[in-house]
Amino acid sequence: MTTTSREYWNEQLETLPWTEVERWQAERIAPAIAKIRARSAMYQEMFADVPGEVKVLRFADLAGLPFTMKDHIRAAQDAATDERPLGDNQAAPLKSIVQALSSSGTTGKPLYYGLTARDCEVFSDAIANTWFTAGVRADDVVAHLVGLPMVAGGLPYADGFRRLGATLAWLGGFPTDRILREMRRLRCTALLATTSFGLYLSEQWDTVGQETGIPSRLGKVLCGGEPGLNQRDIRDRITGGLNVSHLREVMGLGDVISGMWAECERHEGMHFNAQKYVAIELIDPDSGDVQPWREGGTGEIVYTTFDREATPMVRYRSRDHALVVGIGCSCGRTSPRIRCIGRTDDMLIYKGMNVFPAALRDLISSKFAGQVQPMLRVWKETKDQVRFDDPISVDVEAVDNLSGDSAETLRREIEAEVRSQLQIRIRVMVLEPKSIPKSVYKTSLVAVRNG
Incomplete structure (x- = not known):
């Protein structure tokens, strides 16, 4: 102690x-x-x-x-x-x-x-x-x-x-x-x-x-x-x-x-x-x-x-x-x-289930520690989007460069773990190391595809 x-x-x-x-x-x-x-x-x-x-x-x-x-x-x-x-x-x-x-x-x-x-x-x-x-x-x-x-x-x-x-x-x-x-x-x-x-x-x-x-x-x-x-x-x-x-x-x-x-x-x-x-x-x-x-x-x-x-x-x-x-x-x-x-400002809703991007990050980074970096990126189609009927797009950053088969295996495992633990579906993209930009102030976990 x-x-x-x-x-x-x-x-x-x-x-x-x-x-x-x-x-x-x-x-x-x-x-x-x-x-x-x-x-x-x-x-x-x-x-x-x-x-x-x-x-x-x-x-x-x-x-x-x-x-x-x-x-x-x-x-x-x-x-x-x-x-x-x-x-x-x-x-x-x-x-x-x-x-x-x-x-x-x-x-x-x-x-x-x-x-x-x-x-x-x-x-x-x-x-x-x-x-x-x-x-x-x-x-x-x-x-x-x-x-x-x-x-x-x-x-x-x-x-x-x-x-x-x-x-x-x-x-x-x-x-x-x-x-x-x-x-x-x-x-x-x-x-x-x-x-x-x-x-x-x-x-x-x-x-x-x-x-x-x-x-x-x-x-x-x-x-x-x-x-x-x-x-x-x-x-x-x-x-x-x-x-x-x-x-x-x-x-x-x-x-x-x-x-x-x-x-x-x-x-x-x-x-x-x-x-x-x-x-x-x-x-x-x-x-x-x-x-x-x-x-x-x-x-x-x-x-x-x-x-x-x-x-x-x-x-x-x-x-x-x-x-x-x-x-x-x-x-x-x-x-x-x-x-x-x-x-609350960051909360997303997938078919009636509430989820915080931080909860996604916490689950993935803890369960797959050593395989992915602890930062990720959740994609919204528009700035005001809160509700998702299709799987939520999530980018994760691998610790090391992965072959195609290894990246595919990791992707499936992450999607299955999130579905099991949080009861939501996500669509994962496994990126190379240092692909997700980081800010000198706050780095948002959420990005918008269409402004």
Whole structure:
């Protein structure tokens, strides 16, 4: 069993029994919602049928409020004016907003969010808490490899590292070969990247950078932004390729706070680290009913910000589906621990059966480890296609070049395994190694043939 030094960023809240955390949050939610209602035109409209005083005497009272959906945010943004460029959910005057953030736009038109000076403090503190849980310390030199400053994982992540006291080496945006060389020259001890880019770097680690003559100091790797680290093959490839043992999964949501979840040294699910500023619920994605945080439970994560000035969120449906690994931990933290198993935005339906592309990837990469690479590509005929009556086209990448007969055997075996385990049919194309492109930011598992 891994021992722990029991260090915390916010010991009082991180170690408080979870029911007590929810009670503490409930005391702050009602006054926060009163302010939101007064300042946000979007929430004034959404709460029109809610009684004059929003009573959140107990945490469970949150369930009496309506959900905020991404479509609400889009509609609010479409009402932007010169005075309110962030639209009807801009709850602070423009002169108080010091930063704008953008979603990545990978699932549609980008959404924009604002931060006041107070919001920046909240973000940086919560994200520093997340990095601390993931094992980063003030004496680390961190290679920050997200290249876009305006996205959730850009400047806010950098602010979190600085808040922690670590040395920020923002190398994102440079060509990969330069990143690998500069990491050695700067003696980087830690690295932050998306899961897919971390996987790509692990394949390049031994071919670039050694000519500097400086041995690698890398010891800690943080990856997130997309599901995948629950797969042993992906973890092994990253740790083996980068020659590290310290690999932690992290997750956040720019709409709420960019970094909120992180694995501790036990590597058994991500802890929630933003309890000082954000409340979380788990709901049934179909009925919307609140589910208990219990080991083995699954559901969609819902967030409520009770310390957010510029663009607040009340019961915001993240579309992230999670498996609850446990409650509490031997590390002393009491928050729920989760694995993200997929996003509603990515879900496909084959003859009535729901399937996440990540579930396809996880099954194939685990069952056929050593034969296929852990990344794959699922094809849709059009951008809006969700339903499939014919087998879903899936590209997999072989580890080695295969003969025609070997590739055909592998194809049949994968199709049969998926049909047996997931009750859906797929049509597999076995590609040569390095055929599936990888991005320096997020690599989507889904591609569209016809725009």
